[in-house]
Structure formats: structure tokens, C-alpha cells
Amino acid sequence: MCTYCTYYVQYSCKLCCHCSVPFRRLGGYWYDDCDDSNLNGYQYIGNDTIGYKGITWLHWSGATYSHKATSMMIR
Numbered sequence: 600m601c602t603y604c605t606y607y608v609q610y611s612c613k614l615c616c617h618c619s620v621p622f623r624r625l626g627g628y629w630y631d632d633c634d635d636s637n638l639n640g641y642q643y644i645g646n647d648t649i650g651y652k653g654i655t656w657l658h659w660s661g662a663t664y665s666h667k668a669t670s671m672m673i674r
Contacts, residue, residue, distance in 0.1 A: 638669040 640654045643665040648655055653665025660666070 638671060640665065642667060 635658065636656045637652070638654060638656075640648070640652050643649065643653045646665050646667075647653075648663055648665040653663075654667075654669055655662055655665060
């Protein structure tokens with residue numbers, strides 16, 4: 600499992616961080632699961648995303664629905 604990775608910086612192993620380069624994610628909160636969520640994606644008009652670049656949450660609303668906004672709250 601990777602520790603942390605982004606498009607510009609990869610810590611730990613490079614094999615697990617393969618998502619940050621091809622998808623050019625805007626954040627690095629994921630680990631091994633590339634497309635399970637993208638909370639830092641673009642907000643597309645009409646809620647349809649293009650190529651996993653929208654604000655997505657795979658297991659909640661699917662990979663092609665772009666949410667209006669997100670917020671991460673840590674307790």
C-alpha cells in the first residue's frame with residue numbers, strides 16, 4: 600500500500616501510485632483505489648462527467664455522475 604502520492608510527488612512505492620499520473624488527479628487522498636472517488640474533481644454542468652474527471656463517488660452514485668460540491672470533515 601502506498602503512503603501518499605499526487606501527480607507531482609510520489610512517496611513510498613511507485614506501483615501503487617499509478618493513478619495520479621494518467622488521471623491527473625487534483626488531490627492525493629486515495630491510496631490503491633484510483634476511481635472509487637474523486638472529491639477534488641471538476642464540477643460539470645448537467646452532472647455528467649467526462650473520463651472520471653468530475654466530482655465522483657463510484658459506489659454511491661456511479662463513475663459518470665459529477666456531484667455539485669464536496670466537503671471532507673475529519674473528526
